[in-house]
Amino acid sequence: MIFLIYISLGIIASIIAFVSYILILYPIFRFSQMKRKYGDKVKVFFSIGQGILKFYNQDLANKNDSIAFIRNMHEPNLKAIAFNFGTKVGFSFVDPELQKQVLQNPHSYSKVDGPMAITFLFANSIAYATEKEWKRQRLFLGKSFHFEEIKNYFPLIIETCQKTIKKIDQKLIERETINIQILKTCQEITSEVSFKVFFGSNNENLTIITRKDGSSTTISNELVQVLIDSYYLFQTDKVALIKWILLKRKSTSFFLTKGEEQLLNRLKALRQACTAIVSKRKEELTQDRLLAKKNFLDQYIIEMAQNENSGITYDEIIDNFSAIYLAGTDTTSNMAGVALYYLSLYPEIQQQAREEVIKVLSVKLKENKTDQLFSLLAFEDLQNLNLINSILKESLRLMPPAIQSQTKFANQDIKIGEFDVKKGDLVTNHFSYNLSNPEVFPNPDVFNPNRWMAANIHNEMANFTPFSQGPRNCIGQHLAMIEGKCILASLLLQYEILPNPAEKVVRQMRIVYGFQYDNLVYFKKINV
Numbered sequence: 073m074i075f076l077i078y079i080s081l082g083i084i085a086s087i088i089a090f091v092s093y094i095l096i097l098y099p100i101f102r103f104s105q106m107k108r109k110y111g112d113k114v115k116v117f118f119s120i121g122q123g124i125l126k127f128y129n130q131d132l133a134n135k136n137d138s139i140a141f142i143r144n145m146h147e148p149n150l151k152a153i154a155f156n157f158g159t160k161v162g163f164s165f166v167d168p169e170l171q172k173q174v175l176q177n178p179h180s181y182s183k184v185d186g187p188m189a190i191t192f193l194f195a196n197s198i199a200y201a202t203e204k205e206w207k208r209q210r211l212f213l214g215k216s217f218h219f220e221e222i223k224n225y226f227p228l229i230i231e232t233c234q235k236t237i238k239k240i241d242q243k244l245i246e247r248e249t250i251n252i253q254i255l256k257t258c259q260e261i262t263s264e265v266s267f268k269v270f271f272g273s274n275n276e277n278l279t280i281i282t283r284k285d286g287s288s289t290t291i292s293n294e295l296v297q298v299l300i301d302s303y304y305l306f307q308t309d310k311v312a313l314i315k316w317i318l319l320k321r322k323s324t325s326f327f328l329t330k331g332e333e334q335l336l337n338r339l340k341a342l343r344q345a346c347t348a349i350v351s352k353r354k355e356e357l358t359q360d361r362l363l364a365k366k367n368f369l370d371q372y373i374i375e376m377a378q379n380e381n382s383g384i385t386y387d388e389i390i391d392n393f394s395a396i397y398l399a400g401t402d403t404t405s406n407m408a409g410v411a412l413y414y415l416s417l418y419p420e421i422q423q424q425a426r427e428e429v430i431k432v433l434s435v436k437l438k439e440n441k442t443d444q445l446f447s448l449l450a451f452e453d454l455q456n457l458n459l460i461n462s463i464l465k466e467s468l469r470l471m472p473p474a475i476q477s478q479t480k481f482a483n484q485d486i487k488i489g490e491f492d493v494k495k496g497d498l499v500t501n502h503f504s505y506n507l508s509n510p511e512v513f514p515n516p517d518v519f520n521p522n523r524w525m526a527a528n529i530h531n532e533m534a535n536f537t538p539f540s541q542g543p544r545n546c547i548g549q550h551l552a553m554i555e556g557k558c559i560l561a562s563l564l565l566q567y568e569i570l571p572n573p574a575e576k577v578v579r580q581m582r583i584v585y586g587f588q589y590d591n592l593v594y595f596k597k598i599n600v
C-alpha cells in the first residue's frame with residue numbers, strides 16, 4: 073500500500089516537475105540566454121502559459137489599448153521581442169531589415185494550428201498552403217487580384233456603397249444627425265463586396281439553417297460567428313481546450329465534447345451551403361460556358377474545365393472563399409472606419425478630403441446635379457485621390473488591422489541577423505512597432521495624413537508594412553485600397569462626419585485590431 077502511495081506521489085511529482093520545466097524553467101533558461109547574448113537588442117515578455125497575451129490583456133484593461141506597451145517600447149538598439157506562449161518561446165522581430173529576412177523566406181516556417189474552425193475552414197486555402205501548393209494557388213488567384221482585373225469589380229463596389237447611402241438616408245429623413253456605427257456600416261459594404269467578388273452577384277441573401285432553434289442566417293454571418301465561437305469554446309469548455317493544447321488539429325478527430333460537436337455540425341452545414349453554390353454554378357457553366365462572369369468562382373470552374381492538370385479541387389475553392397472572405401472583410405472595413413473616425417476629429421482635413429473628391433468629379437459634371445456626383449466616379453479617378461489615399465495609409469499606420477504577421481514555427485535552426493532561432497521556436501514580426509516609431513513618424517500618435525503627401529518618404533515606406541511584405545504579402549491589398557477610397561469618397565460627398573462627445577475609445581486586439589465600441593461618430597446630411 074505504502075509502495076503504491078510512493079509510486080503515485082512519484083508520478084505526481086514527475087508530472088509537476090515536467091510541467092514546471094516546460095512552462096517555467098525552459099522559457100526562463102532561454103530568455104536569460106538571450107539577454108546574455110543580445111543585451112538591449114532584445115526585450116523579454118514572459119508570463120507563465122499566457123505569454124505575450126497577458127500584456128495585451130493588461131494594457132487593454134489599464135490603458136484602453138491592447139498594444140500600448142508596443143507603442144511605448146521604442147529604444148534605439150531594440151531589434152526583437154522575445155516572448156513565450158504555452159510551452160513555446162519565440163521571437164518577434166521589430167527591426168525592419170530583420171523583418172524582411174523573416175518574410176522573404178516563408179518556407180522555413182510552418183503555420184501554427186488554430187482552433188477547430190480555422191482548420192475546418194481554411195486547411196486547403198492559400199492562407200494555409202505551403203511551398204509548391206501555395207505557389208500554384210498564389211499564381212492562380214494572383215491573376216484575379218491583379219490591379220487591372222480588380223477594375224471589373226469597381227461597379228460592384230460603387231453599387232454597394234450607394235446601397236448603404238440609401239439606407240443611411242432613410243434614417244436621416246426624420247433627424248438632422250444620427251449616431252452611426254461606422255465600423256458596422258463599413259463592414260456591411262466590405263462583406264458584400266468580398267462575398268460577391270468570390271461568388272458573383274446572383275447569390276444575394278443566401279441563407280443556411282444551422283441553429284438548433286431552426287433560425288437561419290446568411291453564409292457570411294455564420295462564417296464570422298462560427299470562427300468567433302470556435303475561439304470562445306476554449307473559454308467555456310476546458311476539456312476542448314486541454315485536448316487542443318495536447319493534440320492541436322487532431323483534437324477534434326475523436327471523443328468530441330458537446331461543444332465541439334455542435335461547432336462541428338455548424339461547420340459542416342456551412343460547408344454544405346458553400347458546396348451547393350459551387351455545384352449549382354458548375355452545372356450552369358457546364359451547360360453554357362458563355363455565362364461565365366468575372367468572379368472568382370467562375371474563374372475556378374472555367375480553369376478546371378479547360379485544364380485537367382490545374383490541380384484545383386472543390387475543397388480548395390470552398391476554403392479559399394472562407395479565407396478570402398475573412399481576410400478581406402473586417403480588415404478593410406476597419407481601415408475605412410478608423411479613417412472616418414479620425415476625420416470626425418479633424419474637420420479641416422475632412423473638408424479638404426471632401427474638396428479633393430469634388431474637384432476630381434466636378435470637371436465631369438454637365439448639369440448642376442451635385443447629389444449625383446459619386447455616380448461619376450470612375451476607376452481612373454482613384455489615382456487622383458491623393459489625400460484620401462494618405463488618410464487611409466494614416467489609418468493603417470495608427471490602427472493596423474494586423475498588428476503582426478501570423479505567428480509560425482521555425483522548421484529548422486535559422487539565423488535572422490545575429491539572432492539564433494531554434495527549430496520549433498515561434499517567429500513573428502510586430503509591424504505595429506515600426507508604425508509607431510517616433511524616429512520614423514514624428515508625433516506617432518497624431519493623425520497626420522500629410523506625412524504621406526511629402527515627396528521623399530522612402531524611410532517611412534520601409535517601415536510601413538500593414539499588408540506585410542515578401543512573397544506572402546497581402547494578395548488583396550489593391551482591392552482593399554480601392555474599396556477604402558470608394559467608401560470614403562461616397563460618404564464624404566453625402567455626410568458631414570461629426571465626433572460623438574460621449575464616445576468610448578478602446579483599442580482592442582481581437583481577430584483584427586480595432587475599436588471595441590462602435591459609437592464613435594455622428595452623420596449629418598450635407599449638400600455639396
Ligand code: HEM
Pocket residue numbers: 198199200210266395396397399400401403404407472473474476477478538539540543544545546547548549551552
Ligand atoms: C486593410 C485591409 C487588409 C489588411 C491590413 C491585410 C493584411 C494582411 C496581412 C498582414 C497579410 C499577411 C498575413 C501573414 O502574416 O501571413 C495578409 C495576407 C492575406 N490577405 Fe490581406 N489584408 C487586407 C485586405 C485583404 C483583402 C481585401 C483580401 C481579399 C479579398 C485579403 C486577402 C488576403 C489573403 C488571401 C492573404 C494570404 C496570402 C498568402 O498567404 O499568400 N486581404 N493580409
